[in-house]
Amino acid sequence: MALEDYFAAFTERDWEVESVDGAVRIAIVGVGGFARNRALPGIESGTYCETTVLVSGSPDRSADVAESFGVEHVIDYDDFLAGAVEDAYDAVYVATPNALHGEYAVAAAERGKHVICEKPLETTVDDAREIVDACREADVTLMTAYRLQCEPTVRRTRELVRDGVVGDVVQIHGSFSHPLLEHARPDSWRLDDDLAGGGALVDLGVYPLNTTRYLLDCDPVSVYACTHSLDDAFAAVDEHVAFQLTFPTATTASCTASFNAHASSQLQLVGTDGMISISSPFGGIVPHKMVVESGDMRMEYTGEPVDEVREEFDYFGYCVLTGTEPEPDGDDGVADIRVIEAAYESAVQSQSVALDFEYDSR
Structure with a gap:
């Protein structure tokens, strides 16, 4: 396929292979900033989901949000x-602090409700496995909310990699930084290790981690990591992290994340025959600007951004309505937590830690 053909239908939903009717009724569990500002508008603008219930620690304070989006129930x-x-919902979107994901996801599954859960799936592999097992036992759909797997730029990049357009991928460079203290209160749950399960690695580093695994379609065999916390606000969690992943293909991925740096994100894949560079892939709205070099050919693509949150919920709804297993399933979420746990172990030991994913195969 010619290089320009990958961009001809850039925003095409390649996962939407059949027509379906209806919409999945969603209960949003945890009405925080992301749920209010991104999830609710994304669901409202989509096709296959609708919000019918809000679950909030302060229902009175969420009443205005419910009214704005026409949500009937607030509990x-x-x-x-x-x-x-x-009876008012078919599925739940779990958007609570990380350590509470399991409680609400398992409760939903036990009532026969489908689950889309924010990343990370939980704070430990064992707790994440409880979610997977509960959903499997109840025979309900479980999706880890990795919205970039539904985003056109990343999906086209995976096609380019799979088709060998840049040869064998040798190096991947991914970074994501965000000045958390400019947007969060000092008592934010993201600064509480018991609720968050970690800091910059868990909240930001998981983006290049999961995206790299998705693009290469394989899991790393080892990880080496180091963490630093200099500001007193980050005494309980990692403020900065750098980690290197080694894959069985001999590909290495070098990734960084920071809770206390200028907002920025980058992703670059270097292959034996070319290179792919994506501008700002992890910052919330992917600008659909990428450069692909293949041999002597170089092509730049710039297009209108697509709301990846809308795509994520439409993909989830489509999977539920068609009985399709989502790609970012529970096992995908467990795999990232296994890498995160090994990365923190590496940071303590100051040495590389081997990874064995056969443990998670079922």
Whole structure:
């Protein structure tokens, strides 16, 4: 296929292979900033999901949000766990602090509800496995909310890699930084290790980690990491992290993340015959600007951004309605947590840690 052919239908939903009717009714569990500003608008503008329930620690404060988006039911966490208005939703979107994901995802699965859960799936491999097992036992769909796997730029990049357009991928460079303290209160749950399960690695580094695994379609065999926390605000979690992944293909991925640096993100893949560079892939709105070099040919593509959150929820809804297993499933979420745990172990030991994914095969 000619290089320009990859850009001819850049935003085409290659996963949408059949027509389906209806919409999956969603209960949003955790009405924080991302749910209000990104998830609710994304669902509203999409096709295959609709929000019918909000689950909030402060239902009174969420009433205006419910009214703005035409959501009929607002309940608190205890009512949700007790089964309130369970006939009003078919699936849940879990957007609570990380350490609480399992409690609400498992409760939903036990009631036969499908689950889309924010990343990381949980804070430990064992807790994440409980979510996977509960959803499997209940025979409901489980999707880890890796929205970049639904985003056109990343999906086209995977096609380029699979087709060998840049030869064998030798190096990957990924980075994501965000000045957390400019946007969060000092008591933010992201600064609490018990609730977050880590810092910059868990919240930001997981983006280049998961995207790299997705693009290469394989898991790393080892990780080497180092972490630093200099500001007192990050005493309980990692402020900065750098980690290197080695894959069985001999590809190495060098990744960095920071909670206390200028907002920036980059992703570059260097192959034996070319290079792919994506501008700002992890910052929330992918600008659809990428450069591909293949041999002597160089091509730049710039297009209108697509709301990857809308794509994510439409993909989830489509999978539920068609009975399709989502690519970013529970096992995908478990795999990233296994790497994260090994990375923190590496940072403590100051040495590379081997990874064995056969443990997670079922």
